[in-house]
Amino acid sequence: MKTASKAALVLTGVIALAACNKATPTENAAENVVENAENYQENMQNAAEEVKNTAENKAEAMENKGENAVESAKNEADAMKDAAKK
DSSP: OOHHHHHHHHHHHHHHHHHHHHOOOHHHHHHHHHHHHHHHHHHHHHHHHHHHHHHHHHHHHHHHHHHHHHHHHHHHHHHHHHHHHH
16 A cells, blocks of 8 residues: 555656646747847836936936026126126
């Protein structure tokens, strides 16, 4: 009885292992293709996000330069007016 139980247990283990290793090389390659495509998609999304952030930072810097130029011009105009009054 003990031998039969051990044999059944071993047979169950062999069947379980066979089920785990059922994927063919072609199936494994197909899964790898999909996984590689998903990784590529994630990399492209990350790169796009980085480009957007860089563009936003550059646009903000340009806006700041414009605002600074206007503020500087106002200060210079005020100084010219003050000088003309004297």
